[in-house]
Amino acid sequence: MTREKMGNILVWILIIGFGAWGLPGMLDRFANGHVNTAYGSYIPWGLWISAYIWLIGLSAGALMISVMTYVFNIEAVKKVGKMAFLVAIATLVGAMMSVGLDLGHPLRAFSLILDPNLHSMMGWMAVLYSAYFVTLCVELYFAIKKEQARGEKQKSIKKILVVLGIWSIPLAFAFHGGVGGVFANVIAKPYWHGPMLPVVFLAGAFLSGGALFATVAYIWRPNQSKEEFLKMxxxxxxxxLALLILDEILELSEVYVGTFYSAYGEGHLWQQILFGQYWYTFWIVHILIGVLIPLFLLTAKSKSPGAIALAGLLIAGSFLAVRLNIVIPGMLDPEIKGIADAWVHSKLTFSYLPSIMEWQVLLFIVAVVMAVFMIGKKVLPIYQTAGDE
Amino acid sequence: MSELYTDILKNNFKGVAMSKEELSRVDEKLTLETDESRRDFLDKFSKGIFGGLIASGVVNALAPVQAKAKMDGSNLNFSEPFKPFDLPPETPGEDGILRMMRDIQRALKKPIEQRHWKMVIDLRKCVGCDACSVSCAAENKLPPGVIYRPVIQQEIGSYPNVGHVTLPRPCMHCDEPPCVPVCPAEATWKRPDGIVIVDYDQCIGCRYCLNACPYDARTFDFGMEYIDGAADAPKVFLGKEKAGKYETEASYEYEKEWKREGEESPIGNARKCHFCIPRIEKGMLPECVVTCIGRATYFGDGNDPQSLVSELIALPNAFRLKEEVGTHPSVYYIK
Known part of the structure; x- marks a missing residue:
């Protein structure tokens, strides 16, 4: 059995498994709204918002691979541009599902596309995601068309793809830096507030999205020779590896500034992240699984494609922990001390652990992301590489 | 008529209930009263006054008269024109409530942009009884997990030098509200009279404003009900249906009827204190002001130098919460 076939079977098993496991959570979400979630009014954002920035980051990272293909003409990835678009679209769909289900009135959100409040970072997100979705679809369309065209027509489509690719660079910076801005602009939350966060978001997005793509390209390798595949x-x-190092430098800087004089500012929040109740999300899921093991795999002398793909999967998967550790700690401090005891209710507390229903919904979303990719891969001519990419 | 009001007010503001004889005298006078507008006023007025003395749940049973004007966002002055009602003549040493009602009447005669509603809370007089929180919840039919005005209680110092502080925390109705620009749907804004409001029909429920508020003054309506999980045995005791009557009662926030049904607004919306717009538009004081047993909460037009709140705000010991974040709250505290 080829690697691709094994990958297909495994992913479809995951889609069915995650979908079946997640379905009760989805039904709960539609039947009871937000009642059975663990977030409340003092910690208003939880797992789904963390998953949204995780997925949109994966999308932005995949988009950057396509930019390498069509704008920078990087030889090693010249045959995976279309697949990068598909990964970007699938993860974007998941991100929109995740944020959509988090809303109190999801259907009203469509009005934001035409009539957003541009004073709001989130209002900008509606515009930028719409533009991004359209850009991705148009780019994928032309990427497929280019393969079918010949001669002058192919050259003109290539130019269109270069223009679209150039346009998508500032777009990616805007929409993912902008997600960082959604948090960084909140003066009330010192842990989020500051100029660093949009940069950290971008670095994390390119790392996690690029890493995920290494896994995808390994399993569903395009029509290329063994040498080409190895080179890719x-x-x-x-x-x-380069993005992992950059991301860790940024993280180290954040931890260092946050903890050096720990008596001030957000030091106690870093204490919570590093040594608090949920220490394992930082040390085990993020540092061990998401940094150290991939670092070992990526720096190994053998340069095995399988090891690179595994490293990519570990980084991309565990990056949800990084996103959780950005979103949740920012809200752990009461704005006014003692407020949680003033009017007691389960939705008025300052502690958060995602409920089972929240995890189920997330699994369902991941199943949808994988299904969009698998169906897209089957329906669209992703692997036809007759023309030169 | 004015004597009657003075009688009621004096008796109430002494903080003691009226005797049976006094009550029957009032009752008799009320029966004799035929002026519809005054009767209407008394209905509203008595609701506020007695609310401070009896359980706030009963307050809501007293048939509040609230406007049901349409709120469409474009018409900021959406209330029906204010119809002034008679108040007793000013007397020396009268209760602050009367003075504040005069302040409100005076303010309502001005165009909306020329008044600025402000609240002052005297922390020295607050006893932390939660009457304001409960009456606010009853007035606005707040569901579980939604609260507009919690009273924060804190012990300060270390034994044996300890103290106890209570801090009621309504929405600050900031002049630079951080919750307003963050709203992607333009569903929240500041009225010209200083009140920060939420358009429930526009709000998408993203909860960005909850995070942006430096006072935790907004809560989200998760669609919960007090009778969730309650036992239901109709023939044995009153049962869910009777106990849950509260849940089906409409609230009249923003001068519109809101029934919490299914996933309809205000379920799935950000909710917050609105200084009891339906009451003040009719010349009444906010519920938390009239139910405060210690007369620790004051309300009025900050643009009117004659108003009680303007006098209090000018005190050297008046302060605002978190001045450093630059929000310029409309709520002042006195310590």
């Missing part, structure tokens, strides 16, 4: 995997591995 080594390139993706090197890119992931």
């Amino acid at each position: 995997m080594i390139f993706l591995g090197k890119t992931t």
Whole structure:
């Protein structure tokens, strides 16, 4: 059995498993709204918002791979541009589902596309995501068309793709830096507030999205020779390694500034992250699984494509922990001391652990992301590489 | 008529209930009263006054008269024109409530942009009884998990040098409200009279404003009910249906009827204190002001130098919460 077939079977098993496991949570969400979630009014955002920035980051990272293909003409990834678009679309769909289900009135959100409040970072998100979705679809359309065209027509489509690719660079910076801005602009939350967060969001997005793509390209390798494949995997591995190092430098800087004089500012929040009740999300899920093991795999002398793909999967998967550790700690401090005891209710507390229903909904969303990718891969001519990419 | 009001007010503001004889005298006078507008006023007025003395749940049973004007966002002055009603003549040493009602009447005669509603809370007089929180919840039919005006209680110092502080926390109705610009749907804004409101029909329920508020003054309506999980045995005791009558009662926030049904607004919306717009538009004081047993909460037009709140705000010991964040709250505290 080929790797691709094994991958297909495994992913479809995951889709069915996650979908079946997640379905009760989805039904609960539609039947009871937000009643059975663990977030409340003092910690208003939880797992779904964390998952949204995780998925949209994966999308932005995948988009950057396509930019490497069509704008920078990087040889190693020249045959995976279309697949990168598909990964970006699938994860964008998941991100929109995640944020949509988090809303109190999801259907009203569509009005934001035409009539957003541009004073609000979140209002901008509606505009930018719409533009991003349209851009991705148009880019994928032309990427497929380019393969079917010949001669002059192919050259003109190539130019269109370059223009669209150039346009998508500031777009990616805007929409993912903007997500960082959604948090960084909140003066009331010192842990979020500051100029660093949008940069950290971007670095994390390119890292996690690039890493995920290394796994995808490994399992569903395009029509290429063994040498080409090896070259592509080594390139993706090197890119992931460089981004991992950059991301860790930024994280180290954040931890260092946050904890050095721990008596002030957000020091106690970093204490919570590093040594609090949920310490394992930082040390085990993020540092061990998401940094140290991938670092070992990516720096190994053997340069095995499988090891690079595994490193990518570990980084991309565990990045949800990084997103959780950005979103949740920011809300742990009461704005006014003692407020949680003033009017006692389960939705008026300052502690948060996602409920089972929240996890179920997230699993369902992940199943949808994988299904969109698998169906898209089957329906669209992703692997036809007759023309030059 | 004015004597009657003075009688009621004096008796109430002494903080003691009226005797049976006094009550029957009032009752008799009320029966004789035929002026419809005054009767209407008394209905509203008595609701506020007695609310401070009896359980706030009963307050809501006293048939509040609230406007049901349409709120469409474009018409900021959406209330029916204010119809002034008679108040007793000013007397020396009268209760602050009367003076504040005169302040409100005076303010309502001005165009909306020329008044600025402000609240003052005297922390020295607050005993932390939660009457304001409960009456506010009853007035606005707040569901579980939604609260507009919690009273924060804190012990300060270390034994044996300890103290106890109570801090009622309504919405601050900031002049620079951080909750307003963050709203992606433009569903929340500041009225020209200083009140920060939420358009429930526009709000998408993203809860960004909850995070942006430096006072935790907004809560989200999760669609919960007090009778959730309650036992139901109709023939044995009153049962869910009777106990849950509260849940089906409409609230009249923003001068519109709101029934919490299914997933309809205000379920799934951000909710907050609105200084009891339906009451003040009719010349009544906010519920938390009239039910405060210690007369610790004051309300009026901050643009009117003659108003009681303007006098109090000018005191050297008046302060606002978190001045450093630059929100310029409309709520002042006195310590």
